[in-house]
Amino acid sequence: MRWTRRLPLSLIFTALALLHAAGVAALALWIAPWLARPWMAWAIAVAIDIPLLAYHVRRAFAPMNSLFRTLAGTVASYRDGDYGFSLSPTGHGELGELVGAHNRLGDTLREQRQALVQRELLLDTMVQNTPVAMLLVDPSRRVVHANLAARKLLGEGRKLEGQSFDALVARAPEALRDAMERGGDGMFTVGDEDNEDIYHLARRQFRLNGRHHELVLLRVLTAELRRQEVQTWKKVIRVISHELNNSLAPIASLAHSGAELLRRGQYERLPVALTTIEERARHLEGFIRDYARFAKLPAPRRESVAWGRFIAQLRTQVEFACDDKDAIENGVARFDAAQMEQGLLNLLKNAHESGSRPGDVRLSLRRAHDAWRIDVLDRGSGMNEAVLANALLPFYSTKRHGTGLGLALAREIAEAHGGRIALLNREGGGLCVSLVLPD
Structure with a gap:
């Protein structure tokens, strides 16, 4: 019955109705001479023709019903995330347009799914290989996700998913426990003076699937801070050397000049040289005092x-x-x-x-x-x-x-x-x- 796929539904219904109306009339006229009453002929003709009409209607719409069931199945597959199929074309009518639109939707969803999978793979690769330890904690304080750096830092390389985050922190170094108890972001040091690592702790709260989650980030800053420390010391040494030279060179020169003035007996010029030496010495004293104050700033006493x-x-x-x-x-x-x-x-x-x-x-x-x-x-x-x-x-x-x-x-x-x-x-x-x- 492939012709039903090419004809409009209204034309199919009209043709079937005319065909069976003609059949009923012909059957009634044929059996009427053998019956006592004419209306009985029409009743018998209608009773015989109704099952035939139902049979033809079912056969005419069977391909269409099959297509609708297939479309319903594909929609259910789309809902479940399965986009790996398409429907065969069914002609050029309304049903053909419907199948074509359905196939185009499937192609679009399939392309979007492939792009999403690629982005997820890229993101997972970046998260797993970043040197920052990352842990995602659910409302029950269970670890939902932990990257490789987090596993190495808190689990000796083992998977952390499903474990209690509080239990992991309890087994961690004391400095990390203190940083977690303080709440918020902060820095802490693990190890002794000869072998220590400096970490930065960051914590972020957000909602995922309608539930509160926490993202914990632990970043090792040791190497970066060491580089900055070296650069800072170099700059400090340059500044101190500059200030010392600016003060000590005039002091040395004036002291030598004062000795010459004494040797020559030119005492009237000595006060100027001594005053300049005093000014430079006081400047140097203030400079060192400022550095000491900055370096040894105590905790404020409120x-x-x-x-x-x-x-x-x-x-x-x-x-x-x-x-x-x-x-x-x-x-x-x-x-x-x-x-x-x-x-x-x-x-x-x-x-x-x-x-x-x-x-x-x-x-x-x-x-x-x-x-x-x-x-x-x-x-x-x-x-x-x-x-x-x-x-x-x-x-x-x-x-x-x-x-x-x-x-x-x-x-x-x-x-x-x-x-x-x-x-x-x-x-x-x-x-x-x-x-x-x-x-």
């Missing part, structure tokens, strides 16, 4: 400090204007007064050395939601992008005789208090150094 008294003490050492009188007079914060005083003195002295007029150097104090914000502002020359990016790094300085420790020490003090420091150029010229100090 105490309640009234801003009014604290800022009044600052003003005895450096000149600046103040904003927000109410916050200064009534505000109280908790910090190490000695360290914060040193940090702000560095910032205020930098503001005066920026080329700003003394009257334009200001300190602004504002209360935030759960922190204090302190801005040191000037109207100097500001900083270009390169200087802004490096100004907070230790030993970086654009001043001819600068040590590069003022801003670095202020940053160290702010971060030791759990705060942060930022620099930005002001509209109209000048710089704003913003220090945020949490409660």
